[in-house]
Amino acid sequence: MRDFLPEDVRRREYVIGIIKNVYQRYGFEPLETPSVENIETLLGKYGDEGNKLIFKILKRGEHEASGQADLALRYDLTVPMARVIAEYQSKLPRLFKRYQIQPVWRADRPGRGRFREFYQCDVDSMGSTSPVIEAEVCAAVAEALTELGFNDFVIRLNHRQLLTSMLNAVGIPEALHATALVAVDKLDKIGPDKVRAEMEERGIGADSATRLLDSLGGTDAAGFTGGDEAGVAAFENLRQIMHLTTGSRAEGKIQIDLSLARGLSYYTGAIMEVNVADLAGSLGGGGRYDNLVGMFLGQNIPACGFSLGLERILVVMAERNMFPPSLALSPADVMIAAFDAAGLGEAMRVAGRLRGQGLRVFVYPDADKIGKQIKYADSRGIPFVAMLGENELRDGSLTIKNLATQAQDTYSQAAAGAAIVAALKQRAG
Amino acid sequence: MRDFLPEDVRRREYVIGIIKNVYQRYGFEPLETPSVENIETLLGKYGDEGNKLIFKILKRGEHEASGQADLALRYDLTVPMARVIAEYQSKLPRLFKRYQIQPVWRADRPGRGRFREFYQCDVDSMGSTSPVIEAEVCAAVAEALTELGFNDFVIRLNHRQLLTSMLNAVGIPEALHATALVAVDKLDKIGPDKVRAEMEERGIGADSATRLLDSLGGTDAAGFTGGDEAGVAAFENLRQIMHLTTGSRAEGKIQIDLSLARGLSYYTGAIMEVNVADLAGSLGGGGRYDNLVGMFLGQNIPACGFSLGLERILVVMAERNMFPPSLALSPADVMIAAFDAAGLGEAMRVAGRLRGQGLRVFVYPDADKIGKQIKYADSRGIPFVAMLGENELRDGSLTIKNLATQAQDTYSQAAAGAAIVAALKQRAG
Numbered sequence: 125m126r127d128f129l130p131e132d133v134r135r136r137e138y139v140i141g142i143i144k145n146v147y148q149r150y151g152f153e154p155l156e157t158p159s160v161e162n163i164e165t166l167l168g169k170y171g172d173e174g175n176k177l178i179f180k181i182l183k184r185g186e187h188e189a190s191g192q193a194d195l196a197l198r199y200d201l202t203v204p205m206a207r208v209i210a211e212y213q214s215k216l217p218r219l220f221k222r223y224q225i226q227p228v229w230r231a232d233r234p235g236r237g238r239f240r241e242f243y244q245c246d247v248d249s250m251g252s253t254s255p256v257i258e259a260e261v262c263a264a265v266a267e268a269l270t271e272l273g274f275n276d277f278v279i280r281l282n283h284r285q286l287l288t289s290m291l292n293a294v295g296i297p298e299a300l301h302a303t304a305l306v307a308v309d310k311l312d313k314i315g316p317d318k319v320r321a322e323m324e325e326r327g328i329g330a331d332s333a334t335r336l337l338d339s340l341g342g343t344d345a346a347g348f349t350g351g352d353e354a355g356v357a358a359f360e361n362l363r364q365i366m367h368l369t370t371g372s373r374a375e376g377k378i379q380i381d382l383s384l385a386r387g388l389s390y391y392t393g394a395i396m397e398v399n400v401a402d403l404a405g406s407l408g409g410g411g412r413y414d415n416l417v418g419m420f421l422g423q424n425i426p427a428c429g430f431s432l433g434l435e436r437i438l439v440v441m442a443e444r445n446m447f448p449p450s451l452a453l454s455p456a457d458v459m460i461a462a463f464d465a466a467g468l469g470e471a472m473r474v475a476g477r478l479r480g481q482g483l484r485v486f487v488y489p490d491a492d493k494i495g496k497q498i499k500y501a502d503s504r505g506i507p508f509v510a511m512l513g514e515n516e517l518r519d520g521s522l523t524i525k526n527l528a529t530q531a532q533d534t535y536s537q538a539a540a541g542a543a544i545v546a547a548l549k550q551r552a553g
Numbered sequence: 554m555r556d557f558l559p560e561d562v563r564r565r566e567y568v569i570g571i572i573k574n575v576y577q578r579y580g581f582e583p584l585e586t587p588s589v590e591n592i593e594t595l596l597g598k599y600g601d602e603g604n605k606l607i608f609k610i611l612k613r614g615e616h617e618a619s620g621q622a623d624l625a626l627r628y629d630l631t632v633p634m635a636r637v638i639a640e641y642q643s644k645l646p647r648l649f650k651r652y653q654i655q656p657v658w659r660a661d662r663p664g665r666g667r668f669r670e671f672y673q674c675d676v677d678s679m680g681s682t683s684p685v686i687e688a689e690v691c692a693a694v695a696e697a698l699t700e701l702g703f704n705d706f707v708i709r710l711n712h713r714q715l716l717t718s719m720l721n722a723v724g725i726p727e728a729l730h731a732t733a734l735v736a737v738d739k740l741d742k743i744g745p746d747k748v749r750a751e752m753e754e755r756g757i758g759a760d761s762a763t764r765l766l767d768s769l770g771g772t773d774a775a776g777f778t779g780g781d782e783a784g785v786a787a788f789e790n791l792r793q794i795m796h797l798t799t800g801s802r803a804e805g806k807i808q809i810d811l812s813l814a815r816g817l818s819y820y821t822g823a824i825m826e827v828n829v830a831d832l833a834g835s836l837g838g839g840g841r842y843d844n845l846v847g848m849f850l851g852q853n854i855p856a857c858g859f860s861l862g863l864e865r866i867l868v869v870m871a872e873r874n875m876f877p878p879s880l881a882l883s884p885a886d887v888m889i890a891a892f893d894a895a896g897l898g899e900a901m902r903v904a905g906r907l908r909g910q911g912l913r914v915f916v917y918p919d920a921d922k923i924g925k926q927i928k929y930a931d932s933r934g935i936p937f938v939a940m941l942g943e944n945e946l947r948d949g950s951l952t953i954k955n956l957a958t959q960a961q962d963t964y965s966q967a968a969a970g971a972a973i974v975a976a977l978k979q980r981a982g
Contacts, residue, residue: 181626216558
């Protein structure tokens with residue numbers, strides 16, 4: 125897990141700000157859940173591999189010695205949201221669209237863009253089975269990525285029911301569907317030969333495995349689903365989703381990919397994943413999960429969502445130099461330098477006045493030699509130093525030094541703020 | 554631990570936004586640390602009571618069965634920051650001012666404004682022993698509270714060295730100083746009689762306890778410190794801090810209170826706490842801790858900080874109705890209603906166009922009866938509904954219904970956005 129120094133935080137906040145803004149324009153509302161959930165809420169929702177990756181919290185007080193865990197760190201934002209929907213059903217609208225941007229924790233092996241604490245940026249829509257939901261979720265994600273400066277992403281689209289029909293059509297028994305999909309999910313990482321081998325290891329016949337891998341490259345729904353009605357309907361659903369994104373930022377970026385499986389077990393309909401060429405994993409993914417809320421509520425509520433991974437976006441943006449240079453911000457617009465301890469009170473008052481004009485002001489706290497003070501400002505990239513010497517204290521004035529040009533001018537304290545604001549504007553060009 | 558529904562999140566973000574903005578104007582830079590720290594980093598930093606309140610995380614994998622914990626949830630923001638200062642010393646400036654607004658976790662009994670997961674809003678300055686540091690930290694906190702609308706807060710100020718001198722002067726042996734301060738810290742909660750009783754329980758002689766309680770109400774440093782030099786210097790330090798805040802938002806709000814002790818053991822100099830009359834606990838507190846970084850670095854770096862408690866601020870602001878009404882925001886400015894499924898694609902395109910003009914747009918996802926759709930918009934406080942019926946689809950137009958006035962007008966799709974923006978402005982008045 126990582127510390128974020130000032131420039132890291134500014135980059136993170138820049139990305140989060142853009143994503144949040146797009147989500148709000150799509151009518152999604154903010155929701156936040158606690159970092160810690162009851163352990164039962166999480167166990168059994170992410171498959172066996174997921175269970176192992178959950179960080180578990182020891183019972184407190186006298187029970188601590190028992191070594192038992194009753195709480196756990198949030199593993200994703202979807203399951204806690206499903207719990208919230210069930211718990212607050214009477215307070216929430218029938219159609220509820222929420223966004224949630226918070227950290228989650230997985231005891232996974234760290235890798236490029238993969239960390240044990242990482243932020244997810246989720247949108248989810250509850251209460252409708254319309255393909256408009258999937259289309260909007262894809263459009264929102266595409267718009268967020270576009271505003272961040274990405275133009276080469278691809279949204280891959282598939283459908284769990286279509287996969288089920290295909291698995292049936294090639295003769296894989298239903299009991300092995302889940303394990304087969306775990307293997308298929310690795311197709312773009314390890315290639316068809318290794319997936320075929322892994323399927324056989326997982327107990328799937330060689331013939332079924334080969335036929336399935338052949339089908340995954342196909343485009344004729346009726347053919348590869350064996351004409352199964354539910355499979356054909358699923359394919360039609362994907363066509364509708366594609367059609368509905370016409371004119372949105374997802375148009376031209378979204379494509380059906382029958383090999384997309386998605387690891388999580390709770391999806392029931394369309395599934396999607398967004399990729400860029402220079403990142404092995406995905407930037408994010410999602411899908412429809414019409415039964416998850418029912419696991420908490422005892423009554424199903426249709427739902428569909430998409431989660432963007434903040435850290436992966438940041439990794440690619442850093443490598444591609446996509447951040448505006450202004451994020452390498454200095455800590456302040458101006459530093460106040462007093463020549464001796466007697467001037468420090470006045471330094472604070474001057475700082476207050478300049479802050480009142482919206483400036484970010486750093487008061488140098490010690491009456492060090494002025495050269496040392498200016499050197500500090502320079503090393504921090506603070507562009508202006510406002511100096512309070514004997515003359516300035518006597519006259520109520522302020523000498524402003526521009527560290528880039530070395531020019532300095534003396535102003536009345538009343539006029540100094542406006543002069544700095546003007547110089548900053550000129551500097552920003 | 555709590556879930557935050559949309560209006561809760563908006564209120565939290567409003568408060569955080571104001572605090573962050575003030576901290577930035579004071580030249581503090583953002584820092585974030587992981588939620589999870591190595592358990593050794595936290596143990597022993599918060600006293601025995603603190604150790605018990607730390608949430609501990611079970612080892613993973615094969616070690617899980619051992620019941621041992623190797624990680625723990627962040628208990629405050631100060632200790633992790635001290636670790637960061639030590640770890641990144643070469644990358645950080647000599648004078649470093651950081652703000653950090655993140656959640657912390659304590660396995661405490663919940664109460665009014667007290668939760669097991671809560672946000673702290675911290676500012677800390679590293680690298681200088683100047684009283685300017687304390688004065689700026691107090692001024693920044695006072696300015697943040699003022700901008701939030703508080704005008705009745707009091708910043709109480711004391712000094713650990715002054716307390717030490719007083720404890721010495723009344724004959725309390727140094728080994729009992731820490732336990733005596735735990736009792737003194739409860740003075741405003743339980744009153745002098747119970748504090749005297751508790752001090753006696755903690756092994757302090759009745760005479761010393763009585764003399765100490767008498768001193769705590771005094772104002773003559775030389776008198777109650779027994780003329781101890783360090784104590785007199787500490788009192789002078791407090792006077793300087795007070796003087797330096799002249800002209801800031803802390804002026805008139807800050808007062809020396811010799812009974813302030815603060816629970817945490819790492820303070821070494823000035824300590825402060827901010828209170829309002831209608832909250833039993835404090836809104837926040839802080840102080841100077843010149844030795845904490847040294848516990849990680851092996852070399853001391855002077856430091857001083859202040860932490861505001863977000864949840865307590867929120868509790869008081871809610872009770873006092875201090876939030877702007879605009880925070881009870883509806884999810885969107887306009888809802889698009891299509892009369893039938895064929896119109897949904899066009900609904901999405903219209904939505905895209907309106908979002909391009911900065912509007913927050915909710916696409917009703919199903920072709921329900923128009924009355925049902927309008928009822929939904931009304932129930933959510935969405936002020937305008939843009940309707941796409943047969944005529945509108947044919948003409949490329951849009952009929953906008955103002956739900957407050959029930960008036961409706963038809964516009965070209967090109968003109969509709971501007972009309973809604975204008976109507977929203979008029980409505981905001």
